[in-house]
Amino acid sequence: MALTFFSPTPVTCRLAAATNGLGHGNGDHALEARFVQRAADLSDKSAGFTSPHPNFGCVIATPRGHAIGEGYLYAQGTKPAELQAVEAAGAGLCRGATAYLNMEPGDCHGDHTAVSALVQSGIARVVIGMRHPLQHLRGNAISALRSEGVHVDILGEDLQSKVIEEVVKSCRLVNAHLIYRAAFNIPFSVLKYAMTLDGKIATSCGHSAWISSKKSRSHVLQLRGRCDAIVVGGNTVRRDNPRLTARHGGGHTPTRIVMSQTLNLPEEANLWDTSAVSTIVVTQRGARKSFQKHLASKGVEVVEFDILNPRDVMEYFYDRGNISILWECGGSLAASAISASVIHKVYAFVAPKIIGGRNAPSPVGELGMVEMSQALDLIDVSYEQVGPDILISGFLQPIPDLKPVIPSFDETAAIDPTINPYEPDIIYFHRTWEPYGVFSNFSPHPIQMPDNEGKYETWSTAEHFYQAHKFVGINNLQAQNYVEEIKSARSPEEAARIGRFAQRQHPDLVRPDWESAKIELMYRVLKCKFSTYPHLNSLLLSTAGSILVEASSHDYFWGGRMEGEGLNYHGRLLMQLRSEFLGEHSSSSESIIYQHDI
Template sequence: MVFTLGASLPILHANRLPTPVVSAAATTTNPSSNSSTSHLFEATFIRRAAEIADKSAGFTAPHPNYGCIITTSSGDVAGEGFLYGQGTESAELQAVQAAGERCRGATAFLNLESSDSPSDNTAVAALVQAGIERVVVGMRHPLQHLRGNAVKALRSQGVLVDVLGEELKSRAVEEARKACLLVNAPLICKASSRVPFSVLKYAMTLDGKIAASSGHAAWISSVSSRQRVFQLRGRSDAVIVGGNTVRQDDPRLTARHGGGHIPLRVVMSRTLNLPEQANVWDTKGMSTMVVTQRGTKRSFQKLLASKGVEVVEFDNLNPRDVMEYFHDRGFLSILWECGGTLAASAIAGGVIHEVYAFVAPKIIGGKNAPSPVGELGMVEMSQALELIDVEYEKIGKDMLVSGFLQPILDVAPVIPSCDETFAIDPTVTPYEPSIIFFYKTWDPYGAFSNFSRHPIHLTDENGNGCTWLTVEHYYQAHKFVGIDDPVARDCVEKIKSARSPEEAARIGRLMQRQHPKMIRSDWRTAKLDTMYRALKCKFSSYPHLKSMLLSTAGSVLVEASPHDLFWGGGRDGEGLNYLGRLLMQLRAEFLGQSTHRTVAPQSSIDEKD
């Protein structure tokens, strides 16, 4: 699922989150009510929590941004806290300490679900022990091993927990939730993409040049713009440039932003055609890494190592592999300050998420003057990449244009046919689901596939017993059962004797395409009952299969077929997932929780062939 920020909504960049204004109506409304005015109350303080969560930017290395606001029943702020960095006191504990006795019966607002694990439960414990009565959470934790833990732990202790977008839904809530997503965009990117969140920054003249034809580029942008760049560096784990930038500009890449965090300087060069003397080789106050192609200029690598520069070799140097390497090193945020060639490679590799373009009111001209982004292979304007949620900000004499090249991914699990799924099985909870995917017979839950070799024995319409090698054999044949035509009867026998379920499916689908009039007239309404009958026989006949099905109680079952939008869940959860739903219905029946039978669908989507 992707999450884009609507153009009509305020853009909440992580370095300039707005200060919320609490109206009198909001502060006097009962926070526990579910009115739209109350939602304004919750939204206001969640946005405030997101704002203070960003306070450590530049002072410590990028980390999950936590902010906590504690308010009394009258709406007064009793305490605040934010996570300063790894290994420091949690935001929740700081806020509790600041609020003191006023925590009793109070509400805590968290932009991000607390971190709660067997090794560290201090955040949740602080809230519970302080007597917090209610917790409002801006978003669940994006990391799978932490997602939902704190919400469950708090509720188990009798604390009322409301999560934005789940228990609370409104326009104001949606805007507040976006602030939470933005302030932790790097963490969400880590969870969803396994690469750090990357920002491409460049300064250019009004006619789109990043340097003169000679290569001279100091200075295009104003002092104010350069101060903003220092802030961007301070918010990053690493700053990347290419070899051309080192040769032409000899940058220091320092983060003179007033904070304590110093990012790693990274030079990306395939050939190592670099000067022996350069500002970035001075590692007294800042660390430098060079990433290059394996085996390139061993002697120069030794020279760099003697200067304290770390050299990392790649079999095939490219932005994607470098970003995956940085992800494995634990980096969350990367700033690219490279030239056009490397910028184009990074964009083409899909690793750039946001763009900061500083446009100076200058014109330099020059046919050979470089531009910010090199060749992308596009020949028509319709191929151009469009930024999402573009924002304009005047900085000194310059104009900063910023926006996203990729939407922020929402890592909430996608459940096909969500509402119908929860209606079928009451053991499944909508916002804390465990999802079990099955598809191939060799998967961990491959026995749920209709292709699994578990013969079933069922009586036919004449009361005669008949054995079918798989559920797929039975299902495909019953498209034609009862049709008084020798071709249809012959097809049923061919399907029944097919050596594999794949062959049975191929025969049935081919017959359906070539002779659509041979299909039972009631098939559209009968196919779900046919499938359910076969599944019930299969799981009733094999005790170990029934035990396996019952062991999944509370989990959503999804057939992970990327192309069958009727029986499967589809590639992105857009499928109807009827096979998974029938299995959950059967599970509920076995558990004695349901005797409901699925009715025939009215959807225009049909199963694959």
């Protein structure tokens, strides 16, 4: 069984057996549960190929209980699961059918594709595993479906039974990263470690390669590929000199985060190589300024805190848009993170080895406990054999229950998705499912742009167009291949990954005027996007008087960053475009590009 970062409860086999008695006892509920479980399993299929995002799956079944279509959201900015399932089933067969969803649809502002696909195909009933965990989206799709005459049932509310409880749990697990983040305002955090049977993570001399088996290490790579970032401490950098890549763990490579209070770190380390993936060092304010400059010269970002502690660091990375964090640190930092209540789940690989050693380190340092009654109990514990090792996993904090804050039907209908949850004078945007996420280049809005011959081409998203045009016009077969590869990328994340990788690895293939041309090119693509879609235009104009900040966690040029240290050219261009639409300024980008400093 493949290891998943947010593993659904393995109830599929039991559900299949339960449906053998349809019509007897809870047979109908078992059938409902089986299809929603299938939607949850489907929703998890994109993990490892794109940075974590809300996981959506959809299964459509006839009134007689035959599945006829299914789909899952591959990434933000791609075709919704509901539309994929409708297309797979065929519009004729969908009439009168039931759609089963692991989670309430969460289209970005002005985009009703998921709900419209269900309504227009004639779906009569929708069964939803859980409401959307984000407040500004929760209940919106349910209200929209009901207002169109579609019957909506929500597991755990409208349908209740023991087998349904298990599937509700599955639906919550597969989107645990989003639920925890929404409830606690910090990223969902997992502590991973490998230890011997006698509880050691290294010998007394610090040697730790390798405690776990090759198969377990492969599972860890999968875990890495499913998270936004990996945290280690200074001891891990000094002792192990890790790379912390997601080799063979999927297309997504997480950011590396090093926590070091004194910056007592080596001058040379694998983590200082940022050619393939970025590294962020967080430290105490004023620590080793000369070494900070050394790291900056290597492309490593340094973030200072007045007092370095896991809680403040996680709150900071929450503000930067991170959803999920994997902690692969030593015992001291692990204990500090647990004490700060920022660790939500634990993965412990236990190898059948004994090394002993009075001073050999353990996976978790001092927590101040003196009695066994103080021990922290894991919740929903799972056991799995991985090669010769045993993987024990469980939650330190239960999955938050969203029911107490679920708005009523009337309240949901009144929710305005354009309400700015931030300060009234600054509007942040980054992920497409956030209130202003459609300002992102990753939003699902195809555009038509002229090519060199004046013929119009369709691009899946603004990001596809932007990344491909780094290489357009270069008379080189490899550059042309990159253009085609980016254009056909399944998601804007993939397009960005291909474009950035090619730019780093083959700078000679990037058009020579790129640095001077990219601002004007971005302005053209934004103008096309916001001219093509009236609802996007209206949303942009509604922000008049506010500063727009692209809250990307990695981009200094296009993003504004947390302290305003980024150049925020994406936000500037949108403000410039807003001014042009309002008729306040000239349309020349050169004349006003620098007027919106933040």
